[in-house]
Structures are given as structure tokens and as C-alpha cells.
Amino acid sequence: GAVVSQHPSWVICKSGTSVKIECRSLDFQATTMFWYRQFPKQSLMLMATSNEGSKATYEQGVEKDKFLINHASLTLSTLTVTSAHPEDSSFYICSAGQQGANTEAFFGQGTRLTVV
Amino acid sequence: GNSVTQMEGPVTLSEEAFLTINCTYTATGYPSLFWYVQYPGEGLQLLLKATKADDKGSNKGFEATYRKETTSFHLEKGSVQVSDSAVYFCALNWSSNTGKLIFGQGTTLQVKP
Numbered sequence: 001g002a003v004v005s006q007h008p009s010w011v012i013c014k015s016g017t018s019v020k021i022e023c024r025s026l027d028f029q030a031t032t033m034f035w036y037r038q039f040p041k042q043s044l045m046l047m048a049t050s051n052e053g054s055k056a057t058y059e060q061g062v063e064k065d066k067f068l069i070n071h072a073s074l075t076l077s078t079l080t081v082t083s084a085h086p087e088d089s090s091f092y093i094c095s096a097g098q099q100g101a102n103t104e105a106f107f108g109q110g111t112r113l114t115v116v
Numbered sequence: 117g118n119s120v121t122q123m124e125g126p127v128t129l130s131e132e133a134f135l136t137i138n139c140t141y142t143a144t145g146y147p148s149l150f151w152y153v154q155y156p157g158e159g160l161q162l163l164l165k166a167t168k169a170d171d172k173g174s175n176k177g178f179e180a181t182y183r184k185e186t187t188s189f190h191l192e193k194g195s196v197q198v199s200d201s202a203v204y205f206c207a208l209n210w211s212s213n214t215g216k217l218i219f220g221q222g223t224t225l226q227v228k229p
Binding site for chain 1: 152158159160161162165205209216217218219220221222
């Protein structure tokens, strides 16, 4: 299947700083990318949907000013956690897909963010 | 609204035991159904999927059948191995915008030698 690469795989940052996470589709063009957040021992919660060249659509309860999403090309989307706090510590996973019914979305390996 | 409910874990089995992880869903329309597996420290991998009623998805000895009448998509494997130890997520996609998935809470499977 297609490959989605997420970077970094883990990051530790200080409170108040910003962290950028990249999600790349390596061998296909991703018209849509999705960002999920996973708390320990819990399921994945969709944070936002990003379409190339347009503003991201955020799920209810997700602060768009805190979680900045950019999808500048068909192979790259970034998630920036601004002014990070310890409660933002989590596992963030992206997925990438192509428009069309019932086709598979491919997941990155995830980024473990720890804010100290 | 749309939702997915999985059986609570952890599920602990001995090697070669039979596995069932229950999954039921609530959705409008006709969603596609998926099982994903997450190994420790890794992202999600698609295990199998079914796109319409009565479809059976299968992969690596795992199977699940899309049952519209019972709104279920239970995961089964006849003989588990230690290497199957992971977290399993049931998910649905109700829109043509693939990748926008609703996940169940995940079920941890531990297989002991």
C-alpha cells in the first residue's frame, strides 16, 4: 500500500513553545489529510480535516488557533501545536487519502508529543 | 449520530486460542467498516475492510463480516499467535471523503505463549 511518513516520531518540548509535526504522502498525491489525537488507552479522535490549498475543517471542541494545520501541497500537511502545555501531551496521528468512495486512507506512524 | 462500540479489553488468550472481538456500529446510510491494528509504539495499519452488507473482509487469518441486520462487524481469528498482541480498532467511514473515520475505543489483545 501507499506510504505516509510522519515526522518526528517523538518530541519533547517546554511549555509555551510551539511544535510542528509533518505528514507526507511519499508515493501518492493526497487530496485530503486528517489529523487525529490519541490519549493513553483511548481511541483516536479526529481533530481536523485538511484539503490541499484550502483552510482546514476542525471538529467541534478543537481550538483552531492552537492547532494550526497547513496543507500547502498534495504531499505535505503540517500540524503546529502553538504555545504547548502539558495537557497537549498526546499521540498525534495523520492519515492521507484520495477523494473517492470507500478507498483506503493510509496512516502515518504517529508522533508522541510530551510537553514538560 | 454515527458511532462505534467495541468490547472492552484487555483480552488475554493463550497461543492458538480462538479470538473474537465484538464491534457494533450506529450509522445513517451505508458506511464502510474497517479493522485497524496498532502494534506498540506504531501507527495504525489497516487489517481488513468491508464496504457493503454481507461482505467478508479477511487478512492474515483474521476475518470480519459486515452484518447490516445486527449492525455488527466482529473480528475473528481461529488461532492467535503471540505476534498478534496489539490494540485493535474497529472503525467506520460514512462519507465519500475517505479517511474521515470514526473509531471504537480499541481493544487490547495479549497473547501468551
